[in-house]
Amino acid sequence: MPPGPAGTPLVGQLFPFRRDPIDFLMRLAREYGDIARFKIGSQELFLFNHPDLIKNVLTVDHRSFIKGRGLQWAKRLLGEGLLTSEGEFHRRQRRIAQPAFHRQRIGAYGEMMTGYGVRTRERWEEEKPFDVLKEMMHLTMMVAAKTLFDTEAESEAKEIGEALSVSVEFFNRFTLPFADLLAELPVPSTLKFRKAKRRLDETVYRMIAERRASKEDRGDLLSMLLHATDEEGGTGGMTDQQLRDEAMTIFLAGHETTANALTWTWYLLSQHPDAETQLHAEIDALGGRLPAVDDLPKLTYTEKLLAESMRLYPPAWLLGYRAIRDYPVGRYVVPKGGIVLMSQYVMHHDPRYYPDPFRFDPERWEPAAKAVRPKFSYFPFGGGPRVCIGESFAWMEGILLIATLAQRWRLRLVPGHPVVLQPLITLRPKHGMMVTAERR
Numbered sequence: 201m202p203p204g205p206a207g208t209p210l211v212g213q214l215f216p217f218r219r220d221p222i223d224f225l226m227r228l229a230r231e232y233g234d235i236a237r238f239k240i241g242s243q244e245l246f247l248f249n250h251p252d253l254i255k256n257v258l259t260v261d262h263r264s265f266i267k268g269r270g271l272q273w274a275k276r277l278l279g280e281g282l283l284t285s286e287g288e289f290h291r292r293q294r295r296i297a298q299p300a301f302h303r304q305r306i307g308a309y310g311e312m313m314t315g316y317g318v319r320t321r322e323r324w325e326e327e328k329p330f331d332v333l334k335e336m337m338h339l340t341m342m343v344a345a346k347t348l349f350d351t352e353a354e355s356e357a358k359e360i361g362e363a364l365s366v367s368v369e370f371f372n373r374f375t376l377p378f379a380d381l382l383a384e385l386p387v388p389s390t391l392k393f394r395k396a397k398r399r400l401d402e403t404v405y406r407m408i409a410e411r412r413a414s415k416e417d418r419g420d421l422l423s424m425l426l427h428a429t430d431e432e433g434g435t436g437g438m439t440d441q442q443l444r445d446e447a448m449t450i451f452l453a454g455h456e457t458t459a460n461a462l463t464w465t466w467y468l469l470s471q472h473p474d475a476e477t478q479l480h481a482e483i484d485a486l487g488g489r490l491p492a493v494d495d496l497p498k499l500t501y502t503e504k505l506l507a508e509s510m511r512l513y514p515p516a517w518l519l520g521y522r523a524i525r526d527y528p529v530g531r532y533v534v535p536k537g538g539i540v541l542m543s544q545y546v547m548h549h550d551p552r553y554y555p556d557p558f559r560f561d562p563e564r565w566e567p568a569a570k571a572v573r574p575k576f577s578y579f580p581f582g583g584g585p586r587v588c589i590g591e592s593f594a595w596m597e598g599i600l601l602i603a604t605l606a607q608r609w610r611l612r613l614v615p616g617h618p619v620v621l622q623p624l625i626t627l628r629p630k631h632g633m634m635v636t637a638e639r640r
Contacts, residue, residue, distance in 0.1 A: 202246060202532045204228070204237035212239030221623050222517070222545055229546050235532060243269075245520075245539045249550070251574035253529065254542045257521060258576070258584035264527050268520025268539045274625065277367045277397055279441065281449030282589055290586075296438060297446060297589060300424035306593045308419070309347050310493035313597050316342045317604030318490070324637045329614050331632040336462040337361055340455035343597060348450055349407045350420035360403060363396035364452060368624050370396075404444050404451075412440075422447060450590065457515035458594055460626050463633050464513035465506060465602060468560050470613045470635065475562060476606075479505060480640065483603050491603040499599050504562035506598045510580040512560060514544035517627040519582060544580055545627065553577040610638040 205228070207213045216224045217240060225247060228236045234250040248254055257265060266286050275284045282293055299305070320339045324330070341361060345351050370393040384390075407422065417423040425443055438446070469476045482501045483491070491499065519542045527534040534540060549557040553573050554564065563569065581588035588594070613619070614634040622630035 202235040202237040203232045207239055211241060212243075214240045222543075222621060225518075225541070225543050225546050226549070229543075229550075235529065243539060244535065244537075245541055246534050247541045247543070247546070248529075249543075249546055251547070251553075251576035254547065254576040254579065255574075255583070256529075257540055257542065258519075258579070258582065258586070261527070262584050262586070264523060264525055265521035265540065266524055268522050268541075270518075270520050270625070276393075277370075277400075278449045278452065279445030281445040283449045283453060285445075293438075293442065293446065294585075294589065296428045297425060299428060300421045301589050301593060303592055305424070306347075306596060307493045309343075309593075310596060310600055312346055313343055313600045314490045314492070314604045316346070317601045321605050321608045324609060326639050327636050329634050329636050332466050332611060332635045333459065333463045333629055333632045336459040336466075337455065339601065340459040340462070340597070343458075344451050344455040346420070347593075348421045348447060348454070350418040350422070351407065359399065363399045364456065366392055366396040367400070367452075368456065368626065400448065401444065404447050405440065408440055408443050408447070421450065453588070454590055454593070456626050458597055460513070460515040460628055461506065461510055461594075461598055462601060463629060464627075465509040465598075466611045466635065467613060467619065467629070467633055468509055468512070469505070469606075470611055472560055475505065475560070476610065478562075479602075479606055483607050486603075488607075490607075491600050493596065493600075495603075496596065496599060499603055501562065502599050502602050503595070504565040506595070506602065507565045507578075508560060508562045511548040511554070511564070511578060512558070513621075513627055514548055514580045515626045516580060516582070516588075517545040517623055518543045542579075545623075547577060547579070550577065608640060610640060611635040612638060 205213060208215070213224065217238075228238065228247050229249040232247075234248070234253060236247045236249070238245055238247075248257065267284060271284050278284050280289065280293075282290065282297065285293060316339055319342075320335060324335075338361065341364075342352075370389065408426075411418075411422055411426055417427060422443070425438060425446060428437060469479065478501050482499060485498070486495060496503075521540045521542075523534045523536055523538045523540065525536050527536075527538075527540075548554065551557050554577075576583060581591040581594070612635055614636060617634045618631050619633070620630040622628045
């Protein structure tokens, strides 16, 4: 068996893991190396902390694993979407959905993204404190609603945002003993989650029904999913339930993760004026016009900023996979039913690949520096057959929105505001991110 901490009888490492999962996993990697074993209750877990091990699980040996407990739990909200489904059904859904994310298709969304960025920057007031996390959640939700459903969700944004927040916080309960039982009992948190899910379902099913009735292709992702068929598998299109699950997955993943990445980027820029100066110089070279998709190859420093932000604060900070058969790894074996954990946060702070790993340094993403690092020393979007289908979309959205907002404003962290990690299903700042805006 791989080395690891002994833990408390019956509960194992439940309490230190729940108290501060990132600190726990960082210590585990530091003390026990590339493979560490621990238990939560009767469940055996194995932290893999080497790019080759992560590469094998996500690519070469991916058929030996299914999604772990966290995403099994997430099915309560997301159903059998791309993030949670398995096997042949997942492969079929991915084949159907893939054309909706082709570069040419998503490139058409660039002008819309910057348009929402302009709306946001025009709403900000100089020296008036605001929570930039809430602002980024609202902004990326507008983008997600427009690209996915071709709808202006302004009137529903606050309510949908609150429902999504309730749902994300509910996910944090999956490590509790008897979590499945608690999820069935009418306790306040469960009732709150059910109400939030009903609200989201009503919105998504209404949009699907309206679109089916109109038979209109409005150029959005929902139209693509509605009209797509699985020609390779010969199984036709998606049912309303499948459309709902994919739409909910894209809607949640597409706005939650990007909003967090942007929020952490603004925080880092507020702490590193030299980097901010370089960003502004690159944006100003556009001559004052709004950034566009054709400008992406010129916005290289903006891309480096975003890459370094997702290294230091990866929005998806932990992956878990359950072994469906005994899985040999070196001189050890992960037994059938064991959970393999791979933490983007832990790997992205490994000094073997990132010297002085907690230091903010966008120059780590110079092509020559990237070339000498193993591929899976950085995996903010996962990898292999289950790599995030919206990765190109997310990069484009992140770069264009940073450039659009930074064209007008500098953001400064409110003095004394506590910046604390909150590792839920995504890595959020626990207390939001209170800032003031300085007009450029």
